[in-house]
Amino acid sequence: MRPDLEHDYTQYVAARLPRLHRIAYQLLGDRHRADDAVQDALTSLYQHWPRVHEVHNLDAYVHTMVVRAVLSDRRRFWARVQLWGSPPEPAGPPHPPDEPGVEQRMVLRQALRALPEGQRTVLVLRFLCDLPVEEVAAVLSRSEGTVKSQTSHGLRALRRLLDVSEFSALRDGAA
Structure with missing residues (x-):
């Protein structure tokens, strides 16, 4: 080059x-x-x-x-293959532990990982990458309707997971 x-x-x-x-x-x-x-x-x-x-x-x-x-x-x-008898310790957070809001980010990441792959991918592209529906549909080779549907279902599932998780306790404790 x-x-x-x-x-x-x-x-x-x-x-x-x-x-x-x-x-x-x-x-x-x-x-x-x-x-x-x-x-x-x-x-x-x-x-x-x-x-x-x-x-x-x-x-x-x-x-x-x-x-x-x-x-x-x-x-x-x-x-998908694990070459060890038990799962390894999870990786630590990518940010310093003394940074405010670390617990909330960790809980949010855990909730995101609990979502189905399609919903998680759509939510990350829409809200982390700030891509419009049309671009997400093009990136994933899906229809815009599918992207909208997965966004809606993913947000609903994420809210449900966060309501029943310790995120509520963290939110209430920080208030």
Whole structure:
């Protein structure tokens, strides 16, 4: 790749890497698998970088690549195989423990992970990535009606999970 294109790619990735990791982490719930998914997407982006000027909305294109890498990671057979007798300790929160609101974020992440894959993916894309319904439908190759339906069902399920979880106790204790 030409040095000027390489520099542009490096600048683009450096500016967006934290957001891409956050998206993948919210979808997968595992930092290491999220790193792998982002790396897969960025490797593919690097290979296509000389033609990237043809893309109308580069950020949406890259978000699509990350989401598809996440979905591909979930489909891999080895991702479902556990090679240990008992589950490992869950990874700690990605933020310092003394930061306010950590408990609420952890409870929210746990509730998100309890949702079906489709609902969780739609909610993360709609509300974390702030994508409109049309873009989410394009990213996931689903109809806009399906995205709206999954958003509605996902929010209802999330509210139900958060009402019966310790989120209520945390919310009441913080008031």
